[in-house]
Amino acid sequence: MLNIAAALEDTRRRELNDEVHAxxxxxxxxxxxxxxxxxxxxxxxxxxxxxxxxxxxxxxxxxxxxxxxxxxxxxxxxxxxxxxxxxxxxxxxxxxxxxxxxxxxxxxxxxxxxxxxxxxxxxxxxxxxxxxxxxxxxxxxxxxxxxxxxxxxxxxxxxxxxxxxxxxxxxxxxxxxxxxxxxxxxxxxSEAQTGRVLQRLFEIETYRMMALLALPVARELSPILDEDELELSAVGESLVNAEAHDEQSWLDRLTRLSASSQSRHQRSNYRFAAADAYYEIVLQRISELRETRIHGLQTFEEFTTRRLTPAVKTYRAVSRRQQSILEQIARATKLLSTRIDISRQQQNQSLLASMNRRVKMQLRLQATVEGLSVAAVTYYVVGLVGTLARGIESMGVPLNQSLVSAVSIPIVAGVAFMGIRQLRKKISREDLE
Known part of the structure; x- marks a missing residue:
């Protein structure tokens, strides 16, 4: 005969099995x-x-x-x-x-x-x-x-x-x-049946009252949701004609509205969810009574559903309104954020284009300056070469001063150009490092 020893069991088996008998x-x-x-x-x-x-x-x-x-x-x-x-x-x-x-x-x-x-x-x-x-x-x-x-x-x-x-x-x-x-x-x-019937009657009243705890919350939220809907409508209408410089302020306004709505939703969501659960228990307990009508009397099902169902519909409607407002805020926030992102991208593109133009101008200016620098260096060095040639010629050495100066021009210009170019490359490497 097979025997399941305690050591073979999942530790939760007995606890969960006994729950149905609790x-x-x-x-x-x-x-x-x-x-x-x-x-x-x-x-x-x-x-x-x-x-x-x-x-x-x-x-x-x-x-x-x-x-x-x-x-x-x-x-x-x-x-x-x-x-x-x-x-x-x-x-x-x-x-x-x-x-x-x-x-x-x-x-x-x-x-x-x-x-x-x-x-x-x-x-x-x-x-x-x-x-x-x-x-x-x-x-x-x-x-x-x-x-x-x-x-x-x-x-x-x-x-x-x-x-x-x-x-x-x-x-x-x-x-x-x-x-x-x-x-x-x-x-x-029997005594057991009597106990079950009375417990169901007690639970119908208890869970009916527990479900109704959501009604004051719904009534308190209703005028607040009216204000939120008006605020959201005003924001939506303003966004149609909003200038780019106003978009950030509207986003801040939506963010504050979203934060307050989320806070209220978190506080009330448990109450509404619990009320739904209690309402389902009430309906279940009523069905378990297995009622037969007495002429001239409302049954427990008729009275309870007639009085409780409108309250349930009320808080459920408020819950749906609250969820709808959160969804509308999320959509409006996403739309406005997209507009702001597009506006920023356009600004960035304009800024990059402007920077590109400035860089090109700087490069052209740099090339011009480099050319002028080569010309200036060449002018002064050739002048020095001419002075040196005159000095040598005055010492009796047969030199053609003009020829020496003319020959030195391309040599000096080439050396100056290469020197300035190497200096610019060295500075660029240091900037990158």
Whole structure:
């Protein structure tokens, strides 16, 4: 029989395989009361560390804290069961409390936790829901009666769920105690099914809210993008008739606009991408409810998509506008840079042509100067030769002074020309070195 020893395995195999089994939904008895809190933890600006509310709660009950690397944890707090989970952007606490089957009151039971512990979440609670799970004896209770007893008479949203295994209703409102409310009537679901259905309802609300975090960002960006589009339009119109000496200033203006747009895009892109992911999770969780319509009620799918989809379209439109502006800035910058490069090339060509003309003039002038130099040297040297010939002739040596001077002219001129030429070559070599 083959046996894969641990030494043969990739070190990531077990971790990745166990990931699909991580965080299974709680099995929930009927009846019971469930309190769910999703918290967006804030970090202290000085220490960079957030509140350890889980550790504080466990300390109060004399329980051992989990390892700091733990991302989910379950324990008993007296008669209540606590389930804690850490997600990328939020933590969630689920308290499950037993309910006396004989208790027919309409109240939503609270978890047995210290009130001051809840107060430590000040400013961090993002979703808070109280749910009650009741048995099949409530299945025939009129919707109006459920609304009156549990939801202050508000309009309800709900459906039969889990292929007619039960009925779930809510009013999607935050009540005076700061909690939303859900009633789940279990007709024929197992404890595991009940846990999965309630977790999906909690996650629909949580991820709906997480997706909506992109909406304030989109609303804040919208007027800024209006200004960017006007600025970009003004730059585009000005470039049509821009003079060459103005092009660099327009390029600087585009560069500043690009920098500010890129900065905003980097800050908002994560929020928009996360919202897309959360929206997809909401749709997936709704489909997993396997809803059947209840006459007169909006289903969870109808209510959520009707209210959430416009918000999603809004931030997606803003995201597209932002990307479009960046692309337009890039095109305008490229066009203007090309114009500036062409203008500089033309200037360089004109400069090179001017330099070539000056070099040619210098060469002609140099040749003229060299010719004059040869003539001058020849004139003075021939004069010296003539003076020397007269001196020799005065000593009685028979010399024809004029002939000597005439013969010396080509010789002196040739020597002077070669000497000046060699001197010029030597100077040129030294310049190159």
């Amino acid at each position: 965080r299974p939904p709680d099995s929930l008895p009927t009846p019971c009361a469930v309190t769910y809190i999703a918290r967006l933890p804030r970090r202290d600006p000085e220490s960079g560390v957030g509140k350890d509310l889980l550790g504080d709660l466990l300390d109060r009950f004399g329980l051992e804290r989990p390892d700091r690397a733990t991302d989910h944890f379950t324990t008993m707090l007296g008669d209540d069961r606590l389930r804690w989970e850490r997600h990328t952007e939020y933590n969630r606490y689920t308290f499950v409390a037993p309910v006396d089957p004989q208790d027919t009151s309409s109240r939503f039971q609270e978890p047995d936790v210290p009130a001051d512990w809840l107060e430590d979440m000040q400013g961090e609670v993002f979703v808070a829901i109280r749910a009650k799970i009741v048995g099949p004896e409530e299945i025939d209770t009129p919707i109006q009666e459920i609304s009156r007893k549990c939801f202050n008479g508000n309009t309800l949203i709900g459906s039969r769920v889990a292929d007619d295994g039960g009925l779930a209703v809510t009013d999607m409102r935050i009540h005076d105690d700061g909690f939303s409310r859900i009633v789940l009537i279990n007709e024929k679901m």
